[in-house]
Amino acid sequence: MNDGNIQILPLFSLGPLAITNTVVTTWAIMALLGLFAWLLSRRLRMEPGPVQTAVEGVVLAIENAISAVAPEHSQRILPFIGTLWIFLVIANLTGLIPGAHSPTRDLSATAALAFLVFLSTVWYGIRISGIKNYLRHYLTPSPILLPFHLISEVTRTVALAVRLFGNMMSLEMAALLILLVAGFLAPVPILMLHIIEALVQAYIFGMLALIYVAGSIQSQQLRQKQKE
Amino acid sequence: MELSWSTFVLELINFLVLLWILKHFLYKPVLDIIAKRRAAIEKTRAEAEALHTDAEKLQEQYQRRLADWSKERQKAREDLAREIEVQRAQKIADMKSVLQQEEEKVRVAESRRQIDALHKTEETALMQAATFATRLLEQAAGPEVEGRLVDMVIDELNQLPPDRVAEIRKSFEATPGEIQVSSAFPLSDDHRQRLEEAMTRFAGRTVPLRFGQNKELLAGVHITLGAWVLSANLQDELKGMAELAHGQ
Numbered sequence: 001m002n003d004g005n006i007q008i009l010p011l012f013s014l015g016p017l018a019i020t021n022t023v024v025t026t027w028a029i030m031a032l033l034g035l036f037a038w039l040l041s042r043r044l045r046m047e048p049g050p051v052q053t054a055v056e057g058v059v060l061a062i063e064n065a066i067s068a069v070a071p072e073h074s075q076r077i078l079p080f081i082g083t084l085w086i087f088l089v090i091a092n093l094t095g096l097i098p099g100a101h102s103p104t105r106d107l108s109a110t111a112a113l114a115f116l117v118f119l120s121t122v123w124y125g126i127r128i129s130g131i132k133n134y135l136r137h138y139l140t141p142s143p144i145l146l147p148f149h150l151i152s153e154v155t156r157t158v159a160l161a162v163r164l165f166g167n168m169m170s171l172e173m174a175a176l177l178i179l180l181v182a183g184f185l186a187p188v189p190i191l192m193l194h195i196i197e198a199l200v201q202a203y204i205f206g207m208l209a210l211i212y213v214a215g216s217i218q219s220q221q222l223r224q225k226q227k228e
Numbered sequence: 229m230e231l232s233w234s235t236f237v238l239e240l241i242n243f244l245v246l247l248w249i250l251k252h253f254l255y256k257p258v259l260d261i262i263a264k265r266r267a268a269i270e271k272t273r274a275e276a277e278a279l280h281t282d283a284e285k286l287q288e289q290y291q292r293r294l295a296d297w298s299k300e301r302q303k304a305r306e307d308l309a310r311e312i313e314v315q316r317a318q319k320i321a322d323m324k325s326v327l328q329q330e331e332e333k334v335r336v337a338e339s340r341r342q343i344d345a346l347h348k349t350e351e352t353a354l355m356q357a358a359t360f361a362t363r364l365l366e367q368a369a370g371p372e373v374e375g376r377l378v379d380m381v382i383d384e385l386n387q388l389p390p391d392r393v394a395e396i397r398k399s400f401e402a403t404p405g406e407i408q409v410s411s412a413f414p415l416s417d418d419h420r421q422r423l424e425e426a427m428t429r430f431a432g433r434t435v436p437l438r439f440g441q442n443k444e445l446l447a448g449v450h451i452t453l454g455a456w457v458l459s460a461n462l463q464d465e466l467k468g469m470a471e472l473a474h475g476q
Binding site for chain 2: 008022027029052059103107
């Protein structure tokens, strides 16, 4: 749990960049995940142990979820969607650690993730369909719909960022308020709710990102098939 | 709720770095090891399927061989049954042949026994008839019978064909001497004369006749000149009949 300060404060500066606790927490998460992945990659066996079995289960679950939405491109988009899910689960749950703040309660972080989702939809769409075909889909079925397409891209990205930020921010704030008002044991149910909410929000963000990316890929392919 | 561009940029970079780290140290190795395991499992499954296929082939081959063996066994049984049937038929035929031979032997032996019995019966009958005839002729024999026998001899000698007469004459010439004439009763002069005439005609010369008496002849004469013998008496006839019975 946090210590009662939910503001985003810069800890220090690297030149023009202000390093906030959100960035530091993200670095800590990256370090932990990187160390864990590195250690795991050195100990992979054909007959897996409990940790390797759990990790393989997680990876296969992610792959199956992606295959259910985009079966032809699951291997290509798995790293992006998988990293989103893993990072968001850990980042959302970080708020449960005393003295630590969830990075996802910072709109800058969620906006960055949402912007990456937007870029990924463009990136995968262009890589799979070509830039002409991808840009052409903004003009279909009619060029009149171009503004609506653009608005849709912006609003869904903003919605993605604000949804995650709002839920995590409100969750931390509610927990803080209950802690301030009710004492020590009262926030325990809120902590349970925090866990569920963290998982649900991570799942929603990752699934929406997956749907956006898959929709970007498959809409192009569907159009090409219709032309053929 | 304010947007910090430095945090925004750093979070972008952070996420991309994390993406690279997880891609190279988590997803790729884990997916590779899963793919290897799947390949190993697939290989094992393929080997198991190959073994299963081989086992099925072996089982099929074994079943086929069993069927062949069953057919061969059935054929061998049929051949054996046929051979046994042939040998049995052969044995039965041989046995029938042996039985027929034995039956033939028995039949021939029985026939011989019947013939022998018939011969013995006939011989006995002839012997009894000869004995009866001898006893009867001993009672009935007399000079009259002897005279008729002498007449019969003289008539037969006179009726002999010329070649037979020539043959007898040649025998007479080869054996000089007198002719012995035996009779059961004394011959009459007439008979003696007629006998001398008949002998002279046969010999072509005068041959002395020496008459004698032999009661055992019962009736009739017995004429001898060397090896030539002419019997016309009851004793020789009865003896001839007895010998005839024995000869049969």
